[in-house]
Amino acid sequence: MNPQIFSQFIQETFKTKELIPLHEPVFNGNEKQYIEETIDSTFVSSVGPFVNRFEEAITRFLKVKKSIALVNGTAGLHVCLKVIGVKESDEVLTQALSFVATSNAIAYCGAKPVYIDVDLDTMGMSPKHLKTFLENYGEIRENGTYNKKTKKKISACVPMHTFGFMSRIDEIIKICDLWKIPVIEDAAEALGSCFKKQSAGSFGRMSVFSFNGNKIITAGGGGIICTNNVQFAEKAKFLSTTAKDPHKWEYFHSDLGFNYRMPNLNAALVLAQLEMFNNILESKKSLFLTYNDYFKGKNLLVKPPKETTWNYWLMSIRLSNLEERNEFLYQTNNLKIMTRPIWKLLCRLPMYSNCQRDDQKNARFLEERIVNIPSSARI
Numbered sequence: 266m267n268p269q270i271f272s273q274f275i276q277e278t279f280k281t282k283e284l285i286p287l288h289e290p291v292f293n294g295n296e297k298q299y300i301e302e303t304i305d306s307t308f309v310s311s312v313g314p315f316v317n318r319f320e321e322a323i324t325r326f327l328k329v330k331k332s333i334a335l336v337n338g339t340a341g342l343h344v345c346l347k348v349i350g351v352k353e354s355d356e357v358l359t360q361a362l363s364f365v366a367t368s369n370a371i372a373y374c375g376a377k378p379v380y381i382d383v384d385l386d387t388m389g390m391s392p393k394h395l396k397t398f399l400e401n402y403g404e405i406r407e408n409g410t411y412n413k414k415t416k417k418k419i420s421a422c423v424p425m426h427t428f429g430f431m432s433r434i435d436e437i438i439k440i441c442d443l444w445k446i447p448v449i450e451d452a453a454e455a456l457g458s459c460f461k462k463q464s465a466g467s468f469g470r471m472s473v474f475s476f477n478g479n480k481i482i483t484a485g486g487g488g489i490i491c492t493n494n495v496q497f498a499e500k501a502k503f504l505s506t507t508a509k510d511p512h513k514w515e516y517f518h519s520d521l522g523f524n525y526r527m528p529n530l531n532a533a534l535v536l537a538q539l540e541m542f543n544n545i546l547e548s549k550k551s552l553f554l555t556y557n558d559y560f561k562g563k564n565l566l567v568k569p570p571k572e573t574t575w576n577y578w579l580m581s582i583r584l585s586n587l588e589e590r591n592e593f594l595y596q597t598n599n600l601k602i603m604t605r606p607i608w609k610l611l612c613r614l615p616m617y618s619n620c621q622r623d624d625q626k627n628a629r630f631l632e633e634r635i636v637n638i639p640s641s642a643r644i
């Protein structure tokens with residue numbers, strides 16, 4: 266794999282010699298019109314019609330019961346964990362191969378992440394390793410499952426759909442059901458992905474998507490919680506709007522809430538983006554097919570797992586070792602082609618270095634080899 270020849274191919278594909286970002290948004294729908302409408306209406310903040318319209322559109326798209334739009338995906342994860350009942354000094358099963366936000370949200374609750382290895386093909390939590398961990402350390406008591414080693418309660422499980430690839434979410438949920446552990450899907454990267462025709466974010470008790478600037482559609486900054494449980498939805502909305510009890514004028518807050526609601530201005534942008542979603546998906550698919558052609562017969566391009574639909578969010582290649590990876594990153598970035606390694610395992614970060622984990626063999630293998638390549642839609 267020659268990084269220089271690859272860079273030339275990228276410059277030809279994206280028709281520029283300027284900086285080529287990893288993932289940039291495209292705005293060629295109703296974005297400007299909707300934002301102008303919010304300004305003209307003066308309803309730019311967290312009350313306004315675009316917030317409701319966006320929530321309803323996502324609810325319909327995913328075929329879930331309720332959606333609650335928030336300021337970002339991290340806030341969404343934080344609220345889900347609170348609603349599910351994660352308490353201070355509890356533990357939450359998750360993956361070390363993820364963006365830092367997944368573990369941060371757990372830590373914001375005063376809980377501790379426990380890292381389960383991933384599968385090589387999905388790059389998401391491995392049901393096999395999850396089962397082994399629970400058989401080794403889990404102990405079912407009356408009010409939930411406890412960790413035999415630390416004596417702490419395991420109060421949730423948060424798998425993540427890496428780069429929009431579906432994790433083995435059905436098996437993960439089956440195992441967690443046996444152990445009475447609620448599953449929250451970190452679907453931040455997976456809007457539009459499906460497992461056997463069912464949407465990412467519709468499997469867990471609750472799920473979260475992100476609409477940050479680098480995600481498949483953007484609100485500038487934003488996130489959404491989805492759930493089929495109406496009570497969870499009400500609780501999530503309550504907590505994210507400062508936990509204020511409804512009243513015509515009194516300020517009474519009956520719990521410690523958060524100011525996490527999505528502003529109407531951001532909802533206007535992301536609703537316009539959602540209207541263009543099919544075009545964005547088409548364009549990203551065609552880029553993937555272009556890569557597929559380029560890498561034909563080379564076994565470098567990472568392909569989505571079987572029986573799943575992928576949203577083509579972030580494309581990646583799997584190089585043969587750390588040295589080759591580092592050389593590739595150095596050469597391509599030098600030529601203003603943005604390429605990035607997959608995340609450093611979260612158990613290597615100072616805040617999470619003392620968290621319990623299994624051997625992380627697959628996660629370490631991927632950590633040394635996976636590199637993301639430019640993946641923007643070109644409309």
Ligand SMILES: *Cc1c(COP(=O)(O)O)cnc(C)c1O
Nearest residue numbers: 337338339364366367453475477
């Ligand atoms: C982007 C992302 C988040 C957080 O979303 P923000 O909107 O940036 O707060 C959480 N988890 C994963 C896996 C993500 O990629």
